[in-house]
Amino acid sequence: MTQCIKQFTLCILMLLSLFSASVSAEGIKLKSADLERADSDWLLNATFQIELTPGLEDAVQKGVVLFFQTEFDLTRSRWYWFDEKPVLAQRLTRLSYQPMTQQYRIASEGFTFSAKTMFEALQAVGSIGGWKVIDSNQVDQSKSYTAALRMTLDLSKLPKPFQVNALNNRDWNVTSDWVRITFLPNGPNLIKR
16 A cells, blocks of 8 residues: 555656646747947847747737847946946837737848748847947946846737736746846957857
8 A cells, every 4th residue: 555655656756756847848048149349339149949839829829919128238336325227128029829820920120021830030130240238438348237138028019818817827927037247348248258
């Protein structure tokens, strides 16, 4: 009898570990990002890995438009006053499904893309290239700053009935962690690889 209980407990633990691994796979994770200098500006190139829950994928298939907000900020610590925030940049990317063409549409900053699969669509949403985030007159070349980057699913842009559901459902709270690095205007600035 005790052998049977041990086997049952082992099976339950294995199932729970598989379930927790599948749950933790969903969300947004920063895969790589770097800041490159172009003339007097700094451009951000980043790649996020986005994995939606089955409920969110189903909502998109049924016509709910999802908005992903990418946030970048630059701060400089000051011991004598509040931190200086010379840069706060936000970018909104829209993901929708078109049932007539059976394609996903991704729109961001005046550009529109189409994708045949959800995987391709999420790759397009998570790819940021050449986004101007810093103008050289916003930073002092001799100072050190902290650059921070994250991407979230913007729940405030959902239709009102879905906003109520999203507040009560963890599956709808999709966000990446803030990733912070030291930014030196005169040095290489790799955020993550």
